[in-house]
Structure formats: C-alpha cells, structure tokens
Amino acid sequence: MTDLYPMKLTPVAKSAIWGGERLRRDWQKPSDLPVVAETWELAVREKENNIIQNGPFQGKTLANVFKNTQKDLIGTRAGGDRFPLLVKFIDANDRLSVQVHPDDAFAGAVEGDLGKTEMWYIVDADEGASILLGLVPGATAEDFARATAAGDPEPVLRRIKVQKNDCFFIPAGMPHAIGKGILVAEIQQNCDLTYRVFDYNRRDKNGNLRELHIDKALQVTKPFTDNEVDAIRYARGKESNGQLANCPYFAVQKVALEKIFEGNVTNESFCSLLFLSGEGEVTANGVSVPFVKGDSIFLPAGIGAYTLHGTGEVLISTL
Structure with a gap:
C-alpha cells in the first residue's frame, strides 16, 4: 500500500439511555446527541465509520480506504475480508443492561456475524463503582437461566468494585x-451483537420496555473460572508487564509515555493508538501527527518504525 502515514480519526458518537456528558464535557468529543453513551474511536462498519482528519485520505472514511486496500491496510494476520476490531469509549452515567455476546461459531451460524470477545480498561470510575462479570463461583449456566426466569439474574453474577x-x-x-459512574475504553471484535438479559425494567424514549434476548443469551452463556479466562486472554503468551491481553483476536499493551516510545508496525497487523492522557506527537514514515487526550490514531500495516514523543498514557492495539 502506498501513502502510508499515521491517520487521525474522527469518532462516531452513539446515544443510549444510560449515557452521560463526560465524553463531550471532559474529552471534547463533538456530538449533537442529547447524551453521548459511546464514541467509536476505530470503526469500520456498514453505518458507523471514522472519517480521516489528515493527509492524502483526509475527508475519506477509513472504510473507503479499507475497501480499496483490504489486507494491505490491516495486515496479513487478519482473517476473512472484514475489518477485525472495534475500539470505543463507553460513558456509563447509569448502569448498563446485563448482557452476553455469542462466540464466532454461534454468531456465524445464527446471525451471519462475528462473535464478540472484548476487553475493558477502566479509564475513570466514581468511588464505589462496580461491574458485574461472570457467574459466581460454583454457579452454572442453568442457575443463571433460573435466576433470569425469576426476574433478577444479579444474585448469580459476580460483582466487582x-x-x-x-x-x-x-x-x-x-x-x-x-455499572454506573464508569468510563471504559473497550477493545473488541468488530461485532455489535448484544443479547440483553435484564435491563432493570427501563423504558425507552417512547415508553416501551427495552427488548430482551433471553433465549439466545441462555444458549451462549458459559461459566468461566479465572484460569480459563486467563488462558484465553493470554493464549499467545504474556510478553511484558504492560500487556493487557494477547488473545486470538487482539493484543493490547498499555504504555506510560515519559519522553519517547519506539514501536514497529509490520505487514502482519495495523496498530491502533488510543490516548488516555497527555499530549505529544506520533511520527511514522516521515509524517508527524499531534495527539492529545482522547485522540485515536491509526497506523496502517507495514508502516514500519514509529515513535511517540510526549507524555501520557496510550493503549496500543494490534491483531
């Protein structure tokens, strides 16, 4: 692929009844939506696509560039012809629904889609904030089904502050x-399939209860031990203290910038840079692009050596 350079992306804002003002107020995310629940910082989808802010592709969507370049853009490690990752910020001004996502086998057979394995990095959290994550030790998928049928699955879910x-x-x-009061950076497979199990009897703007997908959710729910989760999370090995995940779908590293960080992007995978704090510039292939807190910068596969000059924290995601 020619014209390799760091591409700064414009986020796609999404609304939901549980969203808030943090992304617009504190992270300068532009949106005319009543509330901003999510900003999709790396998105190549049918309806949601980032616009490139700089360089030869300025004004084009990343999806348009991907359509014309395919694996030259994303790398040889990508399977199939779909863009593999979705990266987003999530502002939970209220608690989200209890939900579950299918794996590749179920999603492919039933929905014609990818599955959804994901990772959360807690960017900020109110004091006492918590999440629900997995079944309590000893609970089975059948226990989860019974609790759901009784109208409240929370007793069999593990709550973590x-x-x-x-x-x-x-x-x-x-x-x-x-849970309520949490700002999350999420790296996930490029899938928007969510099977909602329980939504606290909330109603949408039209007064209707939000749709649940209990039957499908119960079909895909699995109990996991911590060791089983870690076996998937680090299936390709844990190479450094800053590595947050190295699973079959993505690898994520957190880097604390002090002055200069040097990396390399081979033709195997693109690189997504999501800046959580600080400011500075990204330089690759002779092109420098400034960054501030909240910016998302895409480095195409094969761009080679790159440097980050500045301070702050960044999540680096690859395949």
Whole structure:
C-alpha cells in the first residue's frame, strides 16, 4: 500500500439511555446527541465509520480506504475480508443492561456475524463503582437461566468494585454489565451483537420496555473460572508487564509515555493508538501527527518504525 502515514480519526458518537456528558464535557468529543453513551474511536462498519482528519485520505472514511486496500491496510494476520476490531469509549452515567455476546461459531451460524470477545480498561470510575462479570463461583449456566426466569439474574453474577486503571477481559459467553459512574475504553471484535438479559425494567424514549434476548443469551452463556479466562486472554503468551491481553483476536499493551516510545508496525497487523492522557506527537514514515487526550490514531500495516514523543498514557492495539 502506498501513502502510508499515521491517520487521525474522527469518532462516531452513539446515544443510549444510560449515557452521560463526560465524553463531550471532559474529552471534547463533538456530538449533537442529547447524551453521548459511546464514541467509536476505530470503526469500520456498514453505518458507523471514522472519517480521516489528515493527509492524502483526509475527508475519506477509513472504510473507503479499507475497501480499496483490504489486507494491505490491516495486515496479513487478519482473517476473512472484514475489518477485525472495534475500539470505543463507553460513558456509563447509569448502569448498563446485563448482557452476553455469542462466540464466532454461534454468531456465524445464527446471525451471519462475528462473535464478540472484548476487553475493558477502566479509564475513570466514581468511588464505589462496580461491574458485574461472570457467574459466581460454583454457579452454572442453568442457575443463571433460573435466576433470569425469576426476574433478577444479579444474585448469580459476580460483582466487582473497580477503580481507575483496572482491566478486565470478557470472553464471548460471559454475562456482564458495566455499572454506573464508569468510563471504559473497550477493545473488541468488530461485532455489535448484544443479547440483553435484564435491563432493570427501563423504558425507552417512547415508553416501551427495552427488548430482551433471553433465549439466545441462555444458549451462549458459559461459566468461566479465572484460569480459563486467563488462558484465553493470554493464549499467545504474556510478553511484558504492560500487556493487557494477547488473545486470538487482539493484543493490547498499555504504555506510560515519559519522553519517547519506539514501536514497529509490520505487514502482519495495523496498530491502533488510543490516548488516555497527555499530549505529544506520533511520527511514522516521515509524517508527524499531534495527539492529545482522547485522540485515536491509526497506523496502517507495514508502516514500519514509529515513535511517540510526549507524555501520557496510550493503549496500543494490534491483531
């Protein structure tokens, strides 16, 4: 692929009844939506696509560039012809529904889609905030089904208090919910399939109860031990202290910038840079692009050596 350079992406804002103002107020995410629940920072989908802010492809969507370049853009490690990852910020001003996502086998057979394994990095959290993640020790999928049928699955779900800088890995099939007062950076398979199990009897803007997908959710729910989760999370090995995940779908590293960080992007995979704090610039292939807190910068596969000059924290995601 020619014209390799760091591409700064414009986020796609999404609304939901549980969203808030944090992303617009504190992270300068532009949106005319009443509330901003999520910003999709790396998105190549049918309806949601990032616009490139700089360089030869300025004004084009990343999806348009991908359509014309395919694996030259994303790398040889990608399977199939779909863009493999979705990266987003999530502002939980209220608790999210209890939900579960299918794996590749179920999603492919039933939905014609990818499954959804994901990772949460807690960017910020109110004091006492918590998440629901997986079944309590000893609980089975049948216990989860009975609790759901009784109208409240929470008693069989593990509640975990969270704080800034925590990280959690959620394999497909694990029930979960983000609690109120949490800002999350999420790296996931490029899938938007969510089977909602319980939504606290909330109603949408038209007064209707939000749709549940209990039958499908119960078909895909699995109990996981911590060791089983870690086996998936680090299936390709744990190479450094800053590595948050190295699973079959993505690898994520957190880097604390002090002055200069040097990396390399081979033709095997693109690189997604999501800046959680600080400011500076990204330089690759002779092109420098400034960054501030909240920016998302895409490095195409094969761009080679790159440097980050500045301070702050960044999540680096690859295949």
